[in-house]
Amino acid sequence: MAFATKSLKAQHHQFANPAFQLDVLQQPLHGEPFPLFSERLQQHGLFPLRPVGTTILQVNVGKMCNQTCRHCHVDAGPDRKEIMTRDTLQLCLDVLAQAPQLTTVDITGGAPEMNPDFRWFVEELSKLNRQVIVRCNLTIILANKKYHDLPLFFKENWVQVVSSLPYFQASRTDAQRGEGVFEKSIKALQLLNEVGYGKEGSGLKLDLVYNPSGAFLPASQKSLEAEFKRRLRSGYSIEFNNLFCITNLPVSRYLDYLVESGNYESYMEKLISAFNPAAAANVMCRNTISVGWDGYLYDCDFNQMLELGVEPGAPQHIRDFNLAQLDARNIVLNQHCYGCTAGAGSSCGGETAG
Structure with missing residues (x-):
């Protein structure tokens, strides 16, 4: 029997609880259980799913953020106190010093810049000659005087800036991220452009992230990128390098939104029916x-928010990091994984089946 949506609506405050979210994701669809994601992979010869060689260390340095976005899978906000300590950051640096295969460090949050040791960490990463990505929400640059020099700091350390901009119009951006966010984001993008980010020949990469504002899959990344570039250039003289399209995964606040709006079953149907084995092969x-x-270690940022740690038997914490053992593990899967394999696929770098 399908779950009672009304009872879930009454409990939507529980969506901050990973166990509750996982329980919701197991609910039947139209009287029948959801097809298991692992079984779908097995049908295409992709199960068990295993690493193909780990090159990216993605580090969530804390859940504190100056924004409280409607669809945030991290459930980040100003009230979150979880912050990575310098000792743990140092453990990450120690791992990188011993693992040249890890060529890229992807720093995320929350707003990663709010970690008190953020700048120290970036500077230490620069000394290790790693590609450093910072996932900046843009408004943090304007949030406080102590952040106003971030564009220059990013430039001095050759940071690749990846920034979320849900749309090239204020109404849709503010509906997802909060009133006034679009205007502040535009100003921050202009400040990044002023120091060279997104400019041809500068070597300073500025990429934007688009994710849908409702219960639907993103359109073609290529066509959206062209439209974003045209609109931002003509309206605000803004330049950027790439647009990454990311599918909203049914996790945390977005799962809450799906249930509360009555879109949960139809959205899961969209994800399941759009399963693409080519995208699955490149998650x-x-x-x-x-x-x-x-x-603690996870297969991805979404598993992290659901507290689905790496496979038992593999190193569980950064202090015990062993790349050979981690590359031999089976990746932990659940129903939310359909989000990364629908249509053209979704990842922190956009489409995966292009």
Whole structure:
């Protein structure tokens, strides 16, 4: 029997609880259980799903953020106190010093810049000659005077900036991220452009992230990128390098939204029916390890938020990091994984089946 949507609506405050979210994701669809994601992979010869060689260390340095976005899978906000300590950041640096295969460090949050040791960490990463990605929400640059020099700091350390901009119009951006966010984001993008980010020949990469504002899959990344570039250039003289389209996964606040709006079953149907084996073969968990704010290891950022640690038997914490053992593990799967394999696929770098 299908679950009672009304009872879930009455409990939507529980969507901050990973166990509750996982229970919801197991609910029947139209009287029948959801087809298991693992079985779908097995049908295409992709199970068990394993790494193809880990090259990216994604580090969540804390859940504190100056925004409280409607669809945030991290459930981040100003009230979150989880912050990675310098000791744990140092453990990440120690791992990188011993593992040249890890060529890229992807720093995320929350707003990663709010970690008190953020700048120290970036500077230490620069000394290790790694590609450093910072997932900046843009408004943090304007949030406080102490952040106003971030564009220059990013430039000095050759940071690749990846920033979320849900749309090229204020109404849709503000509906998802909060009133006034679009205007502040535009100003921050202009400040990044002023120091060279997104400009041809500068070598300073500025990429934007688009994710849908409702219960639907993103359109073609190529066509959306062209439209974003045209609109931002003509309206605000803004330049950027790439647009990454990311599918909203049914996790945390977005799962809450789906249930509360009555879109849960139809959205899961969209994800399941759009399963693409080419996208599944290239999911980001095959070349990425995610480090939680407390140092525990996960197959991806979404598993981290659901507290689905890496497979038992593999190293569980950054202090015990062993790349050979981690590359031999089976990746932990659940029903939310349909989000990364629908249509053209989804990852922190956009489409995966292009």
